[in-house]
Amino acid sequence: MNYSIALVPGDGIGPDVVAQAVDVLDAVADKYGHVFNYVELEAGGCAIDATGEPLPAETLEAAKQCDAVLLGAVGGPKWETLPGHLRPERALLGLRAGLGVYANLRPAALLPQLREACPIKDEVLRASNPKGEASFDLLIVRELTGGLYFGERGRSPDGSSAFDTETYSRSEIERVLRVGYRSAAVRRKKLCVVDKANVLESSRLWREVAAEVAKDYPDIETTYMYVDNCAMQLVRAPGQFDVIVTSNLFGDILSDEASVLTGSIGMLASASLGDSPEEEPKAGSSGGAKASGKRVTMGLYEPIHGSAPDIAGQDIANPLATILSAAMLLRYSFGLETEARAIESAVTATLDAGYRTRDIASRNGSAGAVNAAAGSTGAV
Amino acid sequence: MNYSIALVPGDGIGPDVVAQAVDVLDAVADKYGHVFNYVELEAGGCAIDATGEPLPAETLEAAKQCDAVLLGAVGGPKWETLPGHLRPERALLGLRAGLGVYANLRPAALLPQLREACPIKDEVLRASNPKGEASFDLLIVRELTGGLYFGERGRSPDGSSAFDTETYSRSEIERVLRVGYRSAAVRRKKLCVVDKANVLESSRLWREVAAEVAKDYPDIETTYMYVDNCAMQLVRAPGQFDVIVTSNLFGDILSDEASVLTGSIGMLASASLGDSPEEEPKAGSSGGAKASGKRVTMGLYEPIHGSAPDIAGQDIANPLATILSAAMLLRYSFGLETEARAIESAVTATLDAGYRTRDIASRNGSAGAVNAAAGSTGAV
Ligand SMILES: CC(C)[C@H](C(=O)O)[C@@H](O)C(=O)O
Ligand SMILES: CC(C)[C@H](C(=O)O)[C@@H](O)C(=O)O
Numbered sequence: 001m002n003y004s005i006a007l008v009p010g011d012g013i014g015p016d017v018v019a020q021a022v023d024v025l026d027a028v029a030d031k032y033g034h035v036f037n038y039v040e041l042e043a044g045g046c047a048i049d050a051t052g053e054p055l056p057a058e059t060l061e062a063a064k065q066c067d068a069v070l071l072g073a074v075g076g077p078k079w080e081t082l083p084g085h086l087r088p089e090r091a092l093l094g095l096r097a098g099l100g101v102y103a104n105l106r107p108a109a110l111l112p113q114l115r116e117a118c119p120i121k122d123e124v125l126r127a128s129n130p131k132g133e134a135s136f137d138l139l140i141v142r143e144l145t146g147g148l149y150f151g152e153r154g155r156s157p158d159g160s161s162a163f164d165t166e167t168y169s170r171s172e173i174e175r176v177l178r179v180g181y182r183s184a185a186v187r188r189k190k191l192c193v194v195d196k197a198n199v200l201e202s203s204r205l206w207r208e209v210a211a212e213v214a215k216d217y218p219d220i221e222t223t224y225m226y227v228d229n230c231a232m233q234l235v236r237a238p239g240q241f242d243v244i245v246t247s248n249l250f251g252d253i254l255s256d257e258a259s260v261l262t263g264s265i266g267m268l269a270s271a272s273l274g275d276s277p278e279e280e281p282k283a284g285s286s287g288g289a290k291a292s293g294k295r296v297t298m299g300l301y302e303p304i305h306g307s308a309p310d311i312a313g314q315d316i317a318n319p320l321a322t323i324l325s326a327a328m329l330l331r332y333s334f335g336l337e338t339e340a341r342a343i344e345s346a347v348t349a350t351l352d353a354g355y356r357t358r359d360i361a362s363r364n365g366s367a368g369a370v371n372a373a374a375g376s377t378g379a380v
Numbered sequence: 381m382n383y384s385i386a387l388v389p390g391d392g393i394g395p396d397v398v399a400q401a402v403d404v405l406d407a408v409a410d411k412y413g414h415v416f417n418y419v420e421l422e423a424g425g426c427a428i429d430a431t432g433e434p435l436p437a438e439t440l441e442a443a444k445q446c447d448a449v450l451l452g453a454v455g456g457p458k459w460e461t462l463p464g465h466l467r468p469e470r471a472l473l474g475l476r477a478g479l480g481v482y483a484n485l486r487p488a489a490l491l492p493q494l495r496e497a498c499p500i501k502d503e504v505l506r507a508s509n510p511k512g513e514a515s516f517d518l519l520i521v522r523e524l525t526g527g528l529y530f531g532e533r534g535r536s537p538d539g540s541s542a543f544d545t546e547t548y549s550r551s552e553i554e555r556v557l558r559v560g561y562r563s564a565a566v567r568r569k570k571l572c573v574v575d576k577a578n579v580l581e582s583s584r585l586w587r588e589v590a591a592e593v594a595k596d597y598p599d600i601e602t603t604y605m606y607v608d609n610c611a612m613q614l615v616r617a618p619g620q621f622d623v624i625v626t627s628n629l630f631g632d633i634l635s636d637e638a639s640v641l642t643g644s645i646g647m648l649a650s651a652s653l654g655d656s657p658e659e660e661p662k663a664g665s666s667g668g669a670k671a672s673g674k675r676v677t678m679g680l681y682e683p684i685h686g687s688a689p690d691i692a693g694q695d696i697a698n699p700l701a702t703i704l705s706a707a708m709l710l711r712y713s714f715g716l717e718t719e720a721r722a723i724e725s726a727v728t729a730t731l732d733a734g735y736r737t738r739d740i741a742s743r744n745g746s747a748g749a750v751n752a753a754a755g756s757t758g759a760v
Contacts, residue, residue: 196632198467199473
C-alpha cells in the first residue's frame with residue numbers, strides 16, 4: 001500500500017531522531033512491501049527563522065493532506081524570549097488543534113532492561129505490581145484539544161489581573177473517554193478517571209459523563225481519583241494503574257511525572273489521535289491515500305522528550321522514542337499491527353543486545369554510548 | 381502570655397491527632413509559662429451531621445476571634461455522595477477564604493531517620509543534593525485563596541458544558557511571592573516560581589510580577605520552571621529545590637507529590653498564613669489577645685494527611701504531622717521560635733529513640749508501632 005507521512009523534524013535533536021525513525025520506516029517498507037511517501041514540513045523555531053511564524057499555514061495544510069504526521073521536537077533557547085504567540089510551542093498547539101487530534105496516548109512502562117535507570121526502589125515497584133514484579137505498564141490518555149489550553153484567556157482592562165478558562169463539553173469528554181476504554185479493552189481492563197471533582201465544576205462533568213460511558217464497557221473496571229492523589233500514587237504505587245484518562249492540563253503534568261519513572265524520557269513515544277474514519281466519515285476527504293479505500297486515522301506522533309539543543313547534530317540523541325512513535329503511527333493510523341510489533345521487537349532486541357545511548361547507559365558503565373538506531377534498523 | 385487557639389478536630393483520625401498535639405502544647409505552656417486557651421469548634425463531616433453545614437457560620441466567626449487555628453482533618457466516605465457545596469472539603473475552602481490565609485507553607489524534607497521509607501533510590505537523592513547526601517529539604521509555598529479554586533464556575537445554560545476560571549491579580553501574586561522570598565531568606569536563598577507560562581496568561585502574569593518582586597531580594601536566586609517539568613524534577617532531582625512558589629492548583633498537585641517522597645505523609649505539617657500585623661494592621665481587631673499588644677499573625681495549621689477513617693479512634697494514627705503543625709503555629713502565629721524548636725527537637729528525639737507509628741515503621745520491622753506522641757510530650 002501507498003501511504004503519505006508528513007515529517008516535521010523541528011529543532012534541536014528533532015532532525016537527528018526523525019532521520020533514524022525514517023531509516024526504520026524504510027526498513028519496514030522494504031520488508032513488508034509498502035510505499036511511504038514522506039513530505040518534509042517546517043514547524044517550530046526553524047519555521048520562525050524561515051517565515052516568522054511557528055506554524056506556517058502551508059505546513060498545517062500540507063500536514064492535513066497526509067495520512068499521518070511524525071514530529072521530532074520543537075523549541076530552544078534561541079526562541080524563548082519571543083512573545084507567547086510567536087513561540088515554537090505554538091506550532092505544537094496549532095498542529096494538535098488543526099489536525100483535530102484530541103486523544104493523546106502516552107504509554108509509560110518500565111522495561112526490565114532499564115530497571116536500573118528507574119529512580120524508584122525495586123521493593124516499592126514490586127509492592128504495587130499485580131505479579132510482584134519490579135515494573136509497571138501504564139497508559140495515560142490525555143485530552144489534547146480542550147480545557148485550560150484552549151479556553152478563553154486574557155487580562156483585565158487595567159492589566160491588574162489575568163485569567164484562563166477551563167471548559168469542557170460533554171462530547172469532548174465522551175470521545176476521549178471512549179479512546180481510553182478502547183485502549184483498556186486490549187490491555188488490563190482498568191480505567192481510572194483523574195480529576196479534581198471536589199473543587200472543579202468541569203471535573204464534576206467529567207465524572208457524570210464517565211459514569212454514562214462506563215455503562216457501555218461493563219467488563220472494564222472504572223475508578224476515579226483526584227489529581228493530587230494521583231500525583232502521589234504514581235510514585236508510591238505505579239503498578240496499580242492500567243489506563244488513566246484525564247484533562248489536557250492534568251495529563252501534561254501526570255504524563256511527565258510518569259515518564260521520569262521509566263528511567264528515560266528518551267524512550268517514550270506518544271500518539272495523538274483524531275476520529276477514526278468509521279466513527280466520523282471524512283466527507284470530501286482530499287483524495288490520495290484516503291480515496292484508495294484504505295482506512296486511515298489522522299494521527300500526530302512524537303517523542304515526549306524535548307529538543308535538547310545542547311546535544312543536537314552529534315548523533316548521540318536517543319532515537320528510540322521517535323522510532324517507537326513511528327511504530328504507533330503504523331498501528332493507529334495505518335492499522336499495520338504486524339509492522340508495528342516488528343519495530344517494537346527490534347527496539348527490545350537492540351536493548352537486549354546491550355546497545356545504549358548515553359541517557360540510558362547504566363551507572364556501572366557496562367554498556368557503551370552506542371547509537372541504538374543502527375541496531376534497530378538491522379533487526380526489523 | 382495568653383493565647384487563644386481554635387481547635388477544629390474534624391473527622392476520622394482528626395480528633396486523635398489533635399488531642400496528641402494539645403498534650404504537646406500543654407507541655408510547652410507549662411515549661412515556658414504560657415497560657416493557651418482552647419476553643420473547640422466543629423467543621424467538616426461532624427458539622428454536617430450536627431448542623432447540616434460543613435462550615436457553620438459560628439465556627440468561622442469563632443475561629444476569626446482566636447489567635448490561630450489548629451485543624452485535624454475533615455471528610456470520610458459517609459459524606460462523599462453529598463452535593464459539592466455540602467461536602468466536608470467546603471469547610472477547608474471556607475476556612476481558608478474566611479480567614480484570609482493566602483500563603484500555604486508545605487515543607488517536605490526527608491529526615492535521615494526515615495530514609496528507608498522514601499520511595500526514591502539513595503543514589504538518585506544524592507545526585508541532586510548539594511552535599512551529596514541522600515536527602516532533600518524543600519518548601520512549597522502554595523497560593524491558597526485564589527486561582528481555579530475560587531474563580532467563577534458553572535455550566536452552560538443547556539448543561540452541555542462546564543467551566544472553571546483561573547484568575548490571579550497582581551496583588552494576589554505579589555503577596556504570596558513575598559512570603560516565599562521571606563522564607564527563602566532564612567533557608568538556602570533559592571526560589572523557584574512554578575507555572576505554565578508557555579500556555580497560560582495567568583502564568584505569564586506570575587512571571588511578570590515575580591520579575592518585579594525579585595528585585596527586592598537581590599541575594600535570593602530566582603528561577604522559573606514549567607509545572608510539567610517540576611513534576612519530573614521532584615522525582616529525579618528533589619535536592620535541587622529550596623523554596624517553590626506556585627498557584628493554588630499546581631501547589632496542590634506538587635505538594636502531594638513531594639509529600640510522598642518524604643516516606644510518610646503522616647509526618648508533614650502545613651501552615652496557612654494571612655497578613656502579619658506589621659503589613660496590614662487589623663483595624664478594630666476584636667480585643668482579647670490582640671488588644672494586649674502581642675503581635676499575632678492569623679494562621680491555619682493542619683497536617684497534610686487526610687482523615688483516614690479506617691484507623692480512627694484506635695490510637696494508632698501518626699500524630700507527628702499535627703504536632704509539627706502546632707510547632708509551626710507557635711513559630712508563625714505567635715513568634716515563639718524557641719518553643720517551636722523545642723517541639724521539633726522532641727519529634728526528632730522521639731524518632732531517634734526508635735518510636736514509630738505503623739505508617740513509618742521500617743520494612744525490616746526493627747521498630748514497633750508505638751504511639752510517638754507520648755515520647756514527644758515527655759521530651760519537650
Ligand atoms: C510545550 C508544551 C506546550 C506542551 C504541552 O504542555 O502540551 C508539552 O509540555 C507537551 O506535553 O507536549
Ligand atoms: C480537600 C481538597 C479541597 C484540598 C485542596 O485541594 O486544597 C486538599 O487536597 C488539600 O490539599 O488541602
